[in-house]
Amino acid sequence: MDKLPRWADVVLVPLISLLMAAAISALVILAIGGDPVEAVKVMVTGALGSAYGWGYTLYYATSFIFTGLAVSVAYHAGQFNIGGEGQAQIGGLGVALVCLALPWPHWTIALPAAMIGAGLFGAAWAAIPAYLAAKRGSHIVITTIMFNYIASALIVYLLVEVLRPAGQMDPATARFPAGAKLPTFGEIPGLSLFFSKNVPANVTFFVALAACWGVWLLLWRTRLGYQIRAYGKSEPAALYAGISPTRMIMVSMLISGGLAGMMAINNVMGEAERLLQNSAEGAGFIGIAVALMGRNHPIGVFLAALLFGFLYQGGAEMGLWTTIPIELRLLLQGLVILFTGALDNMVRMMLGIFFRAKAKGAA
Amino acid sequence: MNPAQDTGRQETAAPAIELRGISKAFGPVQANKDISIRVMPGTIHGIIGENGAGKSTLMSILYGFYKADAGEIIIHGRPTQIPDSQAAIRAGIGMVFQHFKLVQNFTVLENIILGVEEGALLRPSLSKARDSLKHLAEEYELDVDPDARIEELSVGHQQRVEILKALYRQADILILDEPTGVLTPAEADHLFRILDNLRAQGKTIILITHKLREIMEITDTVSVMRRGEMTATVKTAETSPEQLAELMVGRKVLLHVPKGPANPGATVLEIENLRVVDQDKVERIKGIGLTIRAGEILGIAGVSGNGQSELLQVLGGYCRATGSVKINGQEIDLTGKHSDGQSRRARGIAHVPEDRHHHGLVLDFAAWENMIFGYHNAPEYQKNALVMDNAGIVEKTEGAMERFDVRPPIPGLPAKSFSGGNQQKIVLAREIERNPDLLLVGQPTRGVDIGAIEFIHKRIVELRDAGKAVLLVSVELDEILSLSDRIAVMFDGRIMGERLPAETNERELGLMMAGVTGSGEAA
Numbered sequence: 001m002d003k004l005p006r007w008a009d010v011v012l013v014p015l016i017s018l019l020m021a022a023a024i025s026a027l028v029i030l031a032i033g034g035d036p037v038e039a040v041k042v043m044v045t046g047a048l049g050s051a052y053g054w055g056y057t058l059y060y061a062t063s064f065i066f067t068g069l070a071v072s073v074a075y076h077a078g079q080f081n082i083g084g085e086g087q088a089q090i091g092g093l094g095v096a097l098v099c100l101a102l103p104w105p106h107w108t109i110a111l112p113a114a115m116i117g118a119g120l121f122g123a124a125w126a127a128i129p130a131y132l133a134a135k136r137g138s139h140i141v142i143t144t145i146m147f148n149y150i151a152s153a154l155i156v157y158l159l160v161e162v163l164r165p166a167g168q169m170d171p172a173t174a175r176f177p178a179g180a181k182l183p184t185f186g187e188i189p190g191l192s193l194f195f196s197k198n199v200p201a202n203v204t205f206f207v208a209l210a211a212c213w214g215v216w217l218l219l220w221r222t223r224l225g226y227q228i229r230a231y232g233k234s235e236p237a238a239l240y241a242g243i244s245p246t247r248m249i250m251v252s253m254l255i256s257g258g259l260a261g262m263m264a265i266n267n268v269m270g271e272a273e274r275l276l277q278n279s280a281e282g283a284g285f286i287g288i289a290v291a292l293m294g295r296n297h298p299i300g301v302f303l304a305a306l307l308f309g310f311l312y313q314g315g316a317e318m319g320l321w322t323t324i325p326i327e328l329r330l331l332l333q334g335l336v337i338l339f340t341g342a343l344d345n346m347v348r349m350m351l352g353i354f355f356r357a358k359a360k361g362a363a
Numbered sequence: 364m365n366p367a368q369d370t371g372r373q374e375t376a377a378p379a380i381e382l383r384g385i386s387k388a389f390g391p392v393q394a395n396k397d398i399s400i401r402v403m404p405g406t407i408h409g410i411i412g413e414n415g416a417g418k419s420t421l422m423s424i425l426y427g428f429y430k431a432d433a434g435e436i437i438i439h440g441r442p443t444q445i446p447d448s449q450a451a452i453r454a455g456i457g458m459v460f461q462h463f464k465l466v467q468n469f470t471v472l473e474n475i476i477l478g479v480e481e482g483a484l485l486r487p488s489l490s491k492a493r494d495s496l497k498h499l500a501e502e503y504e505l506d507v508d509p510d511a512r513i514e515e516l517s518v519g520h521q522q523r524v525e526i527l528k529a530l531y532r533q534a535d536i537l538i539l540d541e542p543t544g545v546l547t548p549a550e551a552d553h554l555f556r557i558l559d560n561l562r563a564q565g566k567t568i569i570l571i572t573h574k575l576r577e578i579m580e581i582t583d584t585v586s587v588m589r590r591g592e593m594t595a596t597v598k599t600a601e602t603s604p605e606q607l608a609e610l611m612v613g614r615k616v617l618l619h620v621p622k623g624p625a626n627p628g629a630t631v632l633e634i635e636n637l638r639v640v641d642q643d644k645v646e647r648i649k650g651i652g653l654t655i656r657a658g659e660i661l662g663i664a665g666v667s668g669n670g671q672s673e674l675l676q677v678l679g680g681y682c683r684a685t686g687s688v689k690i691n692g693q694e695i696d697l698t699g700k701h702s703d704g705q706s707r708r709a710r711g712i713a714h715v716p717e718d719r720h721h722h723g724l725v726l727d728f729a730a731w732e733n734m735i736f737g738y739h740n741a742p743e744y745q746k747n748a749l750v751m752d753n754a755g756i757v758e759k760t761e762g763a764m765e766r767f768d769v770r771p772p773i774p775g776l777p778a779k780s781f782s783g784g785n786q787q788k789i790v791l792a793r794e795i796e797r798n799p800d801l802l803l804v805g806q807p808t809r810g811v812d813i814g815a816i817e818f819i820h821k822r823i824v825e826l827r828d829a830g831k832a833v834l835l836v837s838v839e840l841d842e843i844l845s846l847s848d849r850i851a852v853m854f855d856g857r858i859m860g861e862r863l864p865a866e867t868n869e870r871e872l873g874l875m876m877a878g879v880t881g882s883g884e885a886a
Contacts, residue, residue: 221750226732226739233725239681240714240722241737242704359390 021335046317055199061309065208066263067287068301077252078232083144084260085284086151091261094121096275104179122261130253202270212298289337377440379567385434412588413812457529519550620820625848628657631832637686649856662847680707713794717805726779731760767792784815
């Protein structure tokens with residue numbers, strides 16, 4: 001089959017997928033008696049129309065960048081890590097333990113320590129499924145899903161039985177010390193001109209940008225990345241070249257888990273300032289859609305994360321200011337995932353027919 | 364000449380297939396340019412040409428996969444439109460693809476009726492197919508167990524199922540695309556007997572290949588294609604391999620690379636009592652011994668699947684074994700931590716694997732990424748402790764591509780976009796330019812154009828002349844005979860014996876490959 005031109009592959013396919021998801025969402029909104037035009041207006045103004053809206057959009061995007069990168073790194077090694085949700089929650093545990101361990105004097109010291117905690121805990125949570133896949137041949141999709149459930153059960157147990165301060169009613173850790181508080185966009189000199197103090201977007205956004213760069217560097221510039229991609233493309237070729245499959249699965253999954261875990265510095269340390277139940281709030285799963293839509297490239301992941309940040313924030317605004325229930329946000333996300341992920345080939349096929357017809361017409 | 368007579372003559376002598384002025388372009392590439400052929404009924408017509416000459420495009424047009432930009436197809440004297448493969452089947456055309464289109468976990472019978480089941484219930488179709496299968500098997504030597512599952516069958520038998528599928532669909536024109544590419548010599552011989560029978564029964568066969576020997580052996584007429592054009596159509600009896608090769612490549616080609624006498628030096632490789640047991644506990648190599656000296660090519664002949672692949676893999680570091688293997692007098696690790704590709708390369712073993720698509724190359728990687736594959740840890744490819752020197756690698760790749768005449772010389776092109784011969788040159792450049800002590804070469808010219816074969820053979824001989832040891836594994840006896848300084852024959856995991864090329868012939872080697880020992884010197 002003829003291949004699509006590159007611009008169509010990178011830009012047109014996701015765009016059409018999005019429009020189709022939007023069209024169906026509009027139909028559903030119409031069907032339940034809402035006004036799709038108003039919904040779009042509210043979503044856009046709510047998410048992008050004010051510094052306040054951007055403060056939320058970028059906050060969500062930050063989380064999605066981490067989980068999207070996590071899925072991408074594993075994908076390049078041929079591993080489908082859908083355990084980002086659990087790894088992010090366990091990463092949150094790492095953040096909480098680090099933040100509560102010391103009376104941190106300043107966030108610049110607490111942040112690197114929390115990053116290490118988050119990364120190590122997330123990686124450790126990915127290590128078990130990775131080991132099972134590399135050594136025992138169990139399917140990584142199955143084991144990482146199971147580990148999501150185990151993670152959330154473990155967190156609930158720890159919050160209720162171990163980490164909850166005496167006398168506190170809700171299952172959560174104590175509030176982190178003031179020295180571990182990350183500056184929000186409203187508190188960063190320069191950015192504070194635009195953002196008010198109470199937006200959740202925080203310095204983690206810049207860590208996420210650095211992570212994008214780091215992942216790009218890792219995959220396309222280092223020996224390790226070369227080996228990961230070689231293994232992901234062809235296991236027999238990797239064996240021929242003396243690249244150890246066990247090592248590639250382990251390393252890629254550890255990095256992947258570490259990235260998913262690092263998401264916790266955004267939501268746990270940057271926003272909630274304590275560890276709650278279900279802290280990842282589905283961002284781990286959205287990471288799959290982000291990676292798919294971003295073609296597993298850091299730049300694509302970044303753009304896709306912004307889009308999902310917009311959907312998340314815009315959807316919340318829609319639920320707040322229109323009669324359309326907030327649950328519709330889930331529908332919208334679901335449709336975007338459906339079209340960009342599952343039905344990607346359908347769009348591609350239709351475009352392929354179109355381009356072939358055009359090529360024939362030109363010839 | 365009177366018109367009545369004229370039509371009468373056409374009735375009897377109409378070609379089974381006639382193509383007139385077929386042209387097809389893909390974008391700027393003219394894959395077929397004004398091609399006309401006539402294939403008479405009851406003959407075998409060969410179409411020969413290098414990879415990319417347009418043979419497969421032409422057949423795809425005939426089978427309805429592509430629509431020609433211009434030209435017409437005339438079948439048994441009737442102009443015929445073939446918009447899809449269903450129409451081709453209705454017109455009596457059957458196609459056997461290079462890569463079989465069979466459902467692996469269906470039985471032979473189920474595959475045969477797939478798509479032509481009559482009615483909702485399978486039983487009547489199956490029993491009808493069983494009867495006609497029995498009939499076909501007797502008629503054409505096409506015996507296959509109708510109840511065997513495809514995945515249990517050898518490649519040769521799978522191919523017979525493809526032929527049976529076409530015949531069951533009443534095909535009287537059969538197109539075979541590179542049918543022997545996947546077959547052992549014995550299977551190929553059997554296939555040719557089948558084709559002979561089919562011809563005798565009046566079927567028309569078009570055989571697409573790039574192997575001269577097959578053309579000479581079985582066809583009645585042959586058309587040569589080069590760069591999308593039909594350069595000649597000749598009677599096979601009136602041509603020679605040399606002439607065909609020249610027509611294919613457009614210049615004189617050496618079918619046998621000249622080489623001087625070997626000048627063997629110190630022993631480089633010494634194998635003793637090597638055994639390999641595979642995952643299913645089947646003993647693949649049953650205790651063999653071999654030595655190769657510097658400046659010597661040892662050729663291993665044998666039907667594929669008799670342990671040669673395992674031998675290469677053990678030496679290449681990705682197959683476990685017991686026994687002893689010494690390189691330059693030093694034992695190498697066969698099972699432990701140092702039995703991987705990296706350790707082997709560190710010991711001066713380079714490996715051009717049998718299967719370049721699965722092992723030798725990462726097809727999605729660019730040429731420059733493939734040019735360091737396996738040697739990616741070498742210090743000259745690193746910029747600093749952290750990152751690789753990508754720009755430098757691209758530059759080195761440009762040089763290697765020029766030295767090895769890789770076309771097109773574009774380092775950024777993915778490996779899968781190169782032709783077979785050029786892919787093989789990439790692998791060869793990578794392995795030979797590391798200047799190894801021992802070069803392992805498996806099927807160096809499988810799926811490679813004639814022009815490139817000459818080049819590849821020259822390079823292997825050059826490496827030998829530079830005082831390196833070469834272990835050559837090939838199922839092509841021609842290749843073994845023309846390149847080797849010594850020949851060992853493998854059969855059923857054993858070495859049946861060693862011969863000098865000057866003192867043996869295809870017949871003797873063929874017998875040894877079939878497990879018949881002449882002198883009882885089997886190891």
